Structure formats: C-alpha cells, structure tokens
Amino acid sequence: MWAAHYDRANQPELRGGSAGPREDDAVEVFPRILKLDVGGLPVEWIDWREAVGLYFTDKIAWEAGSEKIRLRGGRCRETGDRSELAIDSIVAVRDRSHRFARGLVPTLSRRELYHRDGGICMYCGLHMNYRDMQIEHVVPRSTGGVHEWTNVVAACEPCNRHKDDRTPEAAGMKLLALPYEPNLAEWLILANRRILADQQAFLERLAPRRNRLT
Numbered sequence: 001m002w003a004a005h006y007d008r009a010n011q012p013e014l015r016g017g018s019a020g021p022r023e024d025d026a027v028e029v030f031p032r033i034l035k036l037d038v039g040g041l042p043v044e045w046i047d048w049r050e051a052v053g054l055y056f057t058d059k060i061a062w063e064a065g066s067e068k069i070r071l072r073g074g075r076c077r078e079t080g081d082r083s084e085l086a087i088d089s090i091v092a093v094r095d096r097s098h099r100f101a102r103g104l105v106p107t108l109s110r111r112e113l114y115h116r117d118g119g120i121c122m123y124c125g126l127h128m129n130y131r132d133m134q135i136e137h138v139v140p141r142s143t144g145g146v147h148e149w150t151n152v153v154a155a156c157e158p159c160n161r162h163k164d165d166r167t168p169e170a171a172g173m174k175l176l177a178l179p180y181e182p183n184l185a186e187w188l189i190l191a192n193r194r195i196l197a198d199q200q201a202f203l204e205r206l207a208p209r210r211n212r213l214t
C-alpha cells in the first residue's frame, strides 16, 4: 500500500518555473506520467497512483523519459526502512490501443481550447483570463456550424456579442488565426500545464508544425 508523498527534494524542473499553477489549473502537486502504447506512441496522461499500479502488475514494457518521479511509501514495520519507488516520466505499456496511429480526434474541451488559442481573443487579440473566455463558433451554430475544433475559437465577450449569429465576413471581423484540430500529441501538451521538459520534447516531435497567422 503506497501512502506515498512526493519527494520535493528530488522534484524535477517543472515548466513554468516559479510562476506557479495558472488559475485554470486544478492543484497538481505531482507531475503526471506520459503513457505510451506498445508502439511507442502517446496514449494519455496518468497519475502516479495508476503508474504505481502498472509497475507492480508488470505492465511496463520500457521507460522513455529522462526524469524520475520519486515516491516514498510507508516504513516497514519490521525493519523501519522506508519503501521507495522511482517512476519514469514516460512509460510504454503493453497496450495495443494505438490511439495516436488511429488519428483519434481529441475531445474538444474549454480548457484545451483556451490553451490552443494562447488565451487570446481570436478577433481582437485581447489576452483573457480563463474564466472570461467564451467559445465562439466561427460559422454560427444557427446556420449549421458544427461544434468541432475547426469551427471554434476563443473569444472575448464583447467580440462574441458583436459577431452574434453571423459569419466573420458578415460581421466585418477577421480571425487572427485559423482554428485547427490538434492531433493527440498537441492535445496532450495542451492538457497538461505541469508538463516536464522531457515529456514536452517527446510530444513536440509528434506535433505538426503550424503557422497559424492569417
């Protein structure tokens, strides 16, 4: 039984340095672990408890990170020794999901949309707090616009209100960048605000280069 706590003395450098968690983050003390499938492609983020389970059930095929998350468990009653486990920041499991290879479309969610658009209103360029962002359908839903990555942008309330149920052309508004559908690697980057440097580098190799400015 792991009543583990994170050994802060061994804490790897977290992206973002001392700026601390952003306001849209749940408090995440422990870095999450990047899980890969048996083909070495990304599947999902898992928390350390799930990773511990994978280690103890011998599901780890290999480790691919350069960081170790060190966990300390309880003390052994007989010896007084403290149990320790080092979890790799990137683990490949004997999993045949092949999520990445299947080109699975990542879930469209508010938080990841906010980060995809850099927290900026895609019409006026205003930097918004997460709570102030509105999800704007480029082709309005009332005229058949779909609720998909390629038809939604982050927008501020005044721009969203001004555009109303019109296309950008009809409203005389220009998008600063085109909406796009992130692949799974990009989505995993967007979905983890405490990503470790090695995890980020691994995922960036699988993310297409984009030049979004219109």
Ligand SMILES: [Zn+2]
Binding pocket: 121, 122, 123, 124, 125, 126, 155, 156, 157, 158, 159, 160
């Ligand atoms: Zn705006």
